[in-house]
Structure formats: C-alpha cells, structure tokens
Amino acid sequence: MKVDNFFAELKRRNVYKVAVAYAVVAWLVIQVSSTVLPTFHAPEWVVQTLVMLVALGFPIALVIAWAFEATPEGIKRTEVADAMPAAARQKKHAWIYIVVIGGGISVALFFVGRYSAMRTAAPRPASAELRRGEQSEAAAVAPKSIAVLPFDNLSRDPDNAYFCEGVQDEILTRLAKVADLKVISRTSTQHFKSAPDNLPQIAKQLGVAHILEGSVQKASDQVRVNVQLINAVTDAHLWADTYDRKLTDIFAVESEIAKTIAETLQARLSGSEKQMMAAAPTTDTIAYELYLKGRFFWNKRTGADLKRAIDYFKQAIAKDPNYALAYAGLADSYTLLSVFSAASPHDSIPQARAAAKKALELDNTLAEAHASFGRILSGYDYDFERAIAEFERAIQLNPNYATSYHWISNGPLTARGEFDRAIAEGKRAVELDPLSMIDNADLGQVYFYAHRYDEAISQVGKALEIDPHSYLAHFYLGQIYQIQGHLTEAIAEYQKAVELDDDPQALAFLGQAQARIGQHDKAQKILSRMTEEAKSRYVSAYSFALMFIALGDKERAIDALERAYREGAANDIITIKVDPMLEDLRGHPRFEALAEKIVPAREFKAGTASK
The missing domain is CATH 3.40.50.10610 (ABC-type transport auxiliary lipoprotein component)
Structure with missing residues (x-):
C-alpha cells in the first residue's frame, strides 16, 4: 500500500477522528482524577495507574477504529460497512461535539487545578524571596x-x-x-x-x-x-x-x-x-519494656539517671539472657558513668567492655553494639583507628542510628583534629535526632574545639532551647564565653550548671573561672571541697587539672593529667591536643610528651576546620 493511500485509508476509516476524540476524553479523565481523587486522600499510585491505563488504551482504540465502524445498525467490521448502502453508512457528527465539550471541560479543570495548587502552595506569600525560600526548603526535605x-x-x-x-x-x-x-x-x-x-x-x-x-x-x-x-x-x-x-x-x-x-x-x-x-530483638515483651525504660533514663545524661538505666537493663537481661540490645544499653550506660562523675573508669569500663562483647557475641549485626565498642576503644583505649572502624560498621548496619554519628564526631575524629569530618558527622547526628539535647550540645563542643566559637554558641544555644535545665549545656556555654574573654558571663553559666547538678566537673569549671578573675579564696574553697568529695566519690583528675592551671600550678596540673592517663580516663583527655582549656600548658615538655602518648603526631591531622 502506498503511503498516500495509507493516510487516505486512515481518514476514510475515521482513525484520525477517534485519535483526536480519545486524546481529548483521556485528558479529561486525567484532569478529573487529579483534581478529585486527592480530595478523598487517594494514594498517588491510583492516579499513576489510571494514567498508565489511559496510555495503554490509545493504540487499542486506534486498532478498533481501523477494524470496525459505527453504523445506524450497530458496530460492524469495516469491510461489511463498506458493502452497505450509502444511506445506511451516513456518518453523524457526534464526535465533534464530544471533542468540543470534552476539550472545554478539560481546559476549565486544568485552570481550576492550577489555581488551587497556587493557593495551597502559597496562600499569602510576603515576597518573591519568601516564595523562593519556601521552595528551596521543600526541595531540601528528602522525599523518603x-x-x-x-x-x-x-x-x-x-x-x-x-x-x-x-x-x-x-x-x-x-x-x-x-x-x-x-x-x-x-x-x-x-x-x-x-x-x-x-x-x-x-x-x-x-x-x-x-x-x-x-x-x-x-x-x-x-x-x-x-x-x-x-x-x-x-x-x-x-x-x-x-x-x-x-x-x-x-x-x-x-x-x-x-x-x-x-x-x-x-x-x-x-x-x-x-x-x-x-x-x-527478643521474644519477651516484658524484657522489651524494661529495655525501653533503660534507654529513657540513659538519654537524660546524668549520673543518677545512668545508674537507673543500668538497673533496668539488668532486669531486661534477667528476663531474656540472650537480649543483645539490652547488653548494648548496659555497655553504653557503664561507658558514660565516669563521664558524668558517677564512677571511676576503673570501676565502670570493665563492665562496659564485657557487656559490649556479649552483645556482639549474641548479634554481630547489631549497630548499637558496634557503636558501644567503638566508644570504649576511643574513650578508654586510645585506639582511634579501631574505634573509627567500629563506628563506620555501626553506620553501615544502621544508617539512621544517630549515636554512631554523634560518638565518632566528638570522639576519635575530634581527638585527631579532623574537624571538617567531625562537624559533618555531628551535623548528621543532629539531622537524624534534631531535638536531642546531647547531640546538639556535643556538636557545639566540636565547634568549640575547632575554635569556631560563634557557631559553638549558636549550637549550644539550640541544646538549651531543647532543655533549659541541662547543666552540661550550661557549662559548655560557659567554656565558650571564657575562651572569648567574657569571664563574667562564663561564671554565670558555670553557676547555673552547679545549681542544676552536683557533678564535680561543673564545680571545677566554676572554681577555675573564679581563680582567673582573682577570686582565689573562692577557688581554694572549691578545690578543698573537690578534694574532700574525692574521698567518697569519683572526681576526675581532669577537673583537678583545670583548677591547678587556673591557680598557676602547672606542674600539679600535669601531674593530674598524667594520673588521668594512668587511670584510663581517656574520655577526659583524648582531646588534649585541641582542648582550649589546656592552652596554658602547651609547650611544656611534660605536657607535650603526654599529648604525644595520647594522640601520636602521625595520627594528628590537625588544623582549624574550614567554614
């Protein structure tokens, strides 16, 4: 068949008319469905399926138009219709009305939909800049x-x-x-x-x-x-x-x-x-409830709450001795006890290590257990390479576990001066847990170590918005003010921290700041109080070092830091090369020798983080 004859045949068999009419009606169906179905909260796949069916129907309609023809006597094959008398094959023009009416309705629905979408997306935009901001913000949210x-x-x-x-x-x-x-x-x-x-x-x-x-x-x-x-x-x-x-x-x-x-x-x-x-995770629902109670108190981040968390995790393990998550929670709690002056590393880290190993024995694919072990390796063993590997394994197993990003950030990466990556990992932790006080506060602390003080103040401020009663965030803020030279503001923050919690480290920060503004009597009283408390509870050697630095006794300050090293209180001193609070000791041979033991020069990748 020649090409000209083929197109003439398409016209004679009304294929063109069917194509136009189908397209208009199909568009009408799609416009109606996209306007009406959302009103009934129909899922998006319903509209998508409808569009696909309409598209698949188009070639089928063309084939039917070629093979069949509508006559006053009904649908006939084209060959039969051609043999009928001309009067019987007289065509009507109903298709023209279908096209015109359908097209009109479709256009109307199109503009109604556009108008509604504009009203929904921006009811009263104040400016073009605001509209652009809203669009970019919406685009920034991950669809999944x-x-x-x-x-x-x-x-x-x-x-x-x-x-x-x-x-x-x-x-x-x-x-x-x-x-x-x-x-x-x-x-x-x-x-x-x-x-x-x-x-x-x-x-x-x-x-x-x-x-x-x-x-x-x-x-x-x-x-x-x-x-x-x-x-x-x-x-x-x-x-x-x-x-x-x-x-x-x-x-x-x-x-x-x-x-x-x-x-x-x-x-x-x-x-x-x-x-x-x-x-x-367990077949025992009571054990699971006990585990949840443990995590609740663990997240509060105080010495007393950590001890309550340990009690709940132990109860969960008693209910289900094969409950790996409960062992991981137990490890996390013991790991943090000395950080919050609730036990010495000597009394808490062996239990933390045993619990973390048990969790991994029970379930080597448990991200929480790998993160727990990474914390022990970096915060107590000074083994930064293996710690980073454990955190990375935890992230691989559970990409949404915020604690893995949090601990790799303010642990080994900060200790080694890898601030760009430390800040990136800390930001990811906050992205996954935006209303976590500790994640926000510790990201602020990383900014502090990186000497990015304005950003540190802003980040710690977010932590205080979440929990105004966090003593930790208050003394973090005091540190930043102190290094910026605002000692009066720093003392006010340290005082709030002391009022909110009895952690001796908060007391040490207050005492050393008082010594720096000449209030030596007050500082000596705090030092005496810390010495007395150390007889009955754990007071970190780092806290004593801060006091001795402020009182001008560098040798005793280094003695205290060396004691922290011997006691395994690595969590306090792994940041020895970047901690602004230890700035007065830099250059002292004993201090530099200790810093080299903790973070060897070959591992330190330092520099101020880029902004």
Missing part, C-alpha cells in the same frame, strides 16, 4: 523521610504506656535499618503528642516529608494496633491499617508495618535489610 510520632495509649491501664512506646520504637528501629530511608530518632519524636493538629509544622521541624501516627490498645493477651501514614506536605493519607493479634505476635506486626511503610515510600530494600527488619 519519616518520623514515627508517639502512639496513643488506648488501654485503660496507664502502666501500658511503656508497651505503647515500645511498639512505636520497634517500628522506628526496623525502619532505621533501611539505608534508603531517613528516619528521625525517637529522642526527637518524643517531644510531640500522638495525633497532633499541626503536622506540617512538626514535619518541618523534624525535616521529614512523612509522618506515621498510631494507637495501641492492649487487653490481657490481645493487642490492637492502628497506624496511618501521612504525607505531611499535602496531608494526604497514603496508607492505614488495623492489626488485631495475640500479644506474642506483636514483633511480627511491627515488622509487617515497617515493611509496608518502606514499600509505600518506594524505598529500596536489600536482602540483609529485609532480614534485619523481620528479626525479633
């Missing part, structure tokens, strides 16, 4: 990001609150193992109530595109879990479901929910990630 808000406890018994938190935490933990997702830590999500009214503001504060809400009702050995996944930007409900199961099946429910969320957000899942999401 989620925060799991606290679940509502619908049980009559308030004691079930911890179980309810456990369901939320376990879903979050399983999602966190997926590298393709950004999952906000529970420390930050706990600042909000379940089912809040201001989802867009919460999502913006947490830096996510999606929110998971839910509720838990527990009665005897039965449990009901309701969940709904919401696009926080559009307020569209992407998925919801209710699970009625036996209490013993709760971990399977949590795994199923996490897997469905990951699939709904179109996250890529590796085989190992699927296995980790399906694994149950």
Whole structure:
C-alpha cells in the first residue's frame, strides 16, 4: 500500500477522528482524577495507574477504529460497512461535539487545578524571596523521610504506656535499618503528642516529608494496633491499617508495618535489610519494656539517671539472657558513668567492655553494639583507628542510628583534629535526632574545639532551647564565653550548671573561672571541697587539672593529667591536643610528651576546620 493511500485509508476509516476524540476524553479523565481523587486522600499510585491505563488504551482504540465502524445498525467490521448502502453508512457528527465539550471541560479543570495548587502552595506569600525560600526548603526535605510520632495509649491501664512506646520504637528501629530511608530518632519524636493538629509544622521541624501516627490498645493477651501514614506536605493519607493479634505476635506486626511503610515510600530494600527488619530483638515483651525504660533514663545524661538505666537493663537481661540490645544499653550506660562523675573508669569500663562483647557475641549485626565498642576503644583505649572502624560498621548496619554519628564526631575524629569530618558527622547526628539535647550540645563542643566559637554558641544555644535545665549545656556555654574573654558571663553559666547538678566537673569549671578573675579564696574553697568529695566519690583528675592551671600550678596540673592517663580516663583527655582549656600548658615538655602518648603526631591531622 502506498503511503498516500495509507493516510487516505486512515481518514476514510475515521482513525484520525477517534485519535483526536480519545486524546481529548483521556485528558479529561486525567484532569478529573487529579483534581478529585486527592480530595478523598487517594494514594498517588491510583492516579499513576489510571494514567498508565489511559496510555495503554490509545493504540487499542486506534486498532478498533481501523477494524470496525459505527453504523445506524450497530458496530460492524469495516469491510461489511463498506458493502452497505450509502444511506445506511451516513456518518453523524457526534464526535465533534464530544471533542468540543470534552476539550472545554478539560481546559476549565486544568485552570481550576492550577489555581488551587497556587493557593495551597502559597496562600499569602510576603515576597518573591519568601516564595523562593519556601521552595528551596521543600526541595531540601528528602522525599523518603519519616518520623514515627508517639502512639496513643488506648488501654485503660496507664502502666501500658511503656508497651505503647515500645511498639512505636520497634517500628522506628526496623525502619532505621533501611539505608534508603531517613528516619528521625525517637529522642526527637518524643517531644510531640500522638495525633497532633499541626503536622506540617512538626514535619518541618523534624525535616521529614512523612509522618506515621498510631494507637495501641492492649487487653490481657490481645493487642490492637492502628497506624496511618501521612504525607505531611499535602496531608494526604497514603496508607492505614488495623492489626488485631495475640500479644506474642506483636514483633511480627511491627515488622509487617515497617515493611509496608518502606514499600509505600518506594524505598529500596536489600536482602540483609529485609532480614534485619523481620528479626525479633527478643521474644519477651516484658524484657522489651524494661529495655525501653533503660534507654529513657540513659538519654537524660546524668549520673543518677545512668545508674537507673543500668538497673533496668539488668532486669531486661534477667528476663531474656540472650537480649543483645539490652547488653548494648548496659555497655553504653557503664561507658558514660565516669563521664558524668558517677564512677571511676576503673570501676565502670570493665563492665562496659564485657557487656559490649556479649552483645556482639549474641548479634554481630547489631549497630548499637558496634557503636558501644567503638566508644570504649576511643574513650578508654586510645585506639582511634579501631574505634573509627567500629563506628563506620555501626553506620553501615544502621544508617539512621544517630549515636554512631554523634560518638565518632566528638570522639576519635575530634581527638585527631579532623574537624571538617567531625562537624559533618555531628551535623548528621543532629539531622537524624534534631531535638536531642546531647547531640546538639556535643556538636557545639566540636565547634568549640575547632575554635569556631560563634557557631559553638549558636549550637549550644539550640541544646538549651531543647532543655533549659541541662547543666552540661550550661557549662559548655560557659567554656565558650571564657575562651572569648567574657569571664563574667562564663561564671554565670558555670553557676547555673552547679545549681542544676552536683557533678564535680561543673564545680571545677566554676572554681577555675573564679581563680582567673582573682577570686582565689573562692577557688581554694572549691578545690578543698573537690578534694574532700574525692574521698567518697569519683572526681576526675581532669577537673583537678583545670583548677591547678587556673591557680598557676602547672606542674600539679600535669601531674593530674598524667594520673588521668594512668587511670584510663581517656574520655577526659583524648582531646588534649585541641582542648582550649589546656592552652596554658602547651609547650611544656611534660605536657607535650603526654599529648604525644595520647594522640601520636602521625595520627594528628590537625588544623582549624574550614567554614
């Protein structure tokens, strides 16, 4: 068939008319669906499927138009229609009306949709700059990001609150193992109530595109879990479901929910990630509740709370001796005891090391256990290379575990003067746990060590916004003010820290600052108090060193630092080469020899961090 004859045949068989009419009607269907379906919170895949079906139908319609023809006697094959009398084949012009009317409706819906979208996206923009800012901010939010808000406890018994938190935490933990997702830590999500009214503001504060809400009702050995996944930007409900199961099946429910969320957000899942999401941390729900209580007090970061955390972790282990996560929590708590003057390294680190090793023996794929061991290697063994390897392994196993980024940042990387990477890792920790006081405060401390004092003040200020009663953040702020030469402001912050907690290190910071402004009597009284307290509790040698430096006794200050080294109090002195509080000792042969033992020159990569 010649080309000219072929196109003439297409025209004779009304293929052109069908193509035009199909295109107009298809566009009308798509416009109606994209305008109406979101009103009923239909998921995006419904519209996408409809568009695909419409596209697939186009060639089918053209084939039918070629093979068949509409006549007053009904649909006939084209060959039969051609043999009919001309009167019987008289064409009507209804298709023209379909095209005109459909086109008009489609155009109207197109402009209505555009107008509505503009009104929704920017109800009252103050300026072009504001609009651009909002657009760039929206673009910065990862589309595959989620925060799991606290679940509502619908049980009559308030004691079930911890179980309810456990369901939320376990879903979050399983999602966190997926590298393709950004999952906000529970420390930050706990600042909000379940089912809040201001989802867009919460999502913006947490830096996510999606929110998971839910509720838990527990009665005897039965449990009901309701969940709904919401696009926080559009307020569209992407998925919801209710699970009625036996209490013993709760971990399977949590795994199923996490897997469905990951699939709904179109996250890529590796085989190992699927296995980790399906694994149950323990078969004992009581042990899991005890573990959650332990993590709650661990996050408070005071000596007394760490001791309570240890008690809960031990109870969890007693319930389930193979509970690897509980051993990791126990290791983390013992590791921090000396940091918060609640025990000496000699009394706490052996227990921390044993718990971390036990956790790894039980589950070598547990990110928390690798992070625990990394903390011990850097904070007590001065083994920075192996510590970094352990933290990196933890990050590989759980890319959303904020503590791994936090500890690699303010531990070995800062000690070795790798400030650019230390700050980047610290920022990632804050991104994953934006409302964590300790993550924000310790990032501020990294800025302090890097001599970026304005940024340090800003970051520690964020920590104080989250928790105004954090004594740690107050004495961090005092340090920065002191190095900037603002001793009066520094003393005010140190005083607040002392009033908020009885940590002897906070007292030492106050005393050394008083000595520096000439209040030697007050400083000597604090030194005497520290000496007396050291008889009955742990007072770090670093705290004594700060006092002796301020009082002008450099030899005793170095004696104290050497004692810290012998006692294994590495957490206090691994930053010896970058700590501005030790500046007065630099150049002293004994001090430099000690610094070389702690951070050898071959490992120190120093310089001021680039801005």
